[in-house]
Amino acid sequence: GAVVSQHPSRVICKSGTSVKIECRSLDFQATTMFWYRQFPKQSLMLMATSNEGSKATYEQGVEKDKFLINHASLTLSTLTVTSAHPEDSSFYICSATLQRQGLFLDEQFFGPGTRLTVL
């Protein structure tokens, strides 16, 4: 249980286009999903926290108009990179939390990541 999927796993796009990445919790309802960005040989940088039915909370320095996050249901969150540029090329990872009966202590379950390359 507690599987998180991401689609696509890899995407190549031209500069100026927009790319949508989906994150799904396959066998549980995730009230909160997180979006991370990882540069080569570096740690994960949290971009935003997404709660179902409400606006995402962005970390300092992350452009909300550039990285649009939608969390329309308890099993799906999307990240759209708008007007992508080569510097947006990165590995994007989502995660979801499983809340059990009001306990708020459970670990995050991570998706396999999406490799974005902007030409």
Add this chain to the structure above:
Amino acid sequence: AQSVAQPEDQVNVAEGNPLTVKCTYSVSGNPYLFWYVQYPNRGLQFLLKYITGDNLVKGSYGFEAEFNKSQTSFHLKKPSALVSDSALYFCAVRDLNTGFQKLVFGTGTRLLVSP
């Protein structure tokens, strides 16, 4: 602010030998600590966590971690390393200053197990 530090960029160990991947933490209040592993081009996989209770936490794939409050450490250990353990390991702490289950990650330690 909550933070974790992983002082080693890389750890090399021979197969069959014990391994240790170091992590120290800085938190206000009780620490909720985690270890994750990442294989190439993959997301993170949960290994283990410490919230409360026994200082020695056992996790997946034979890994364990020892919580040491006096040294503010949470080192990851395994008695006998396998070549397949070669991966990137992240220590993380739950940020309790937000209402969400936000994790703060260390910079990661690459483990290389040689045959």
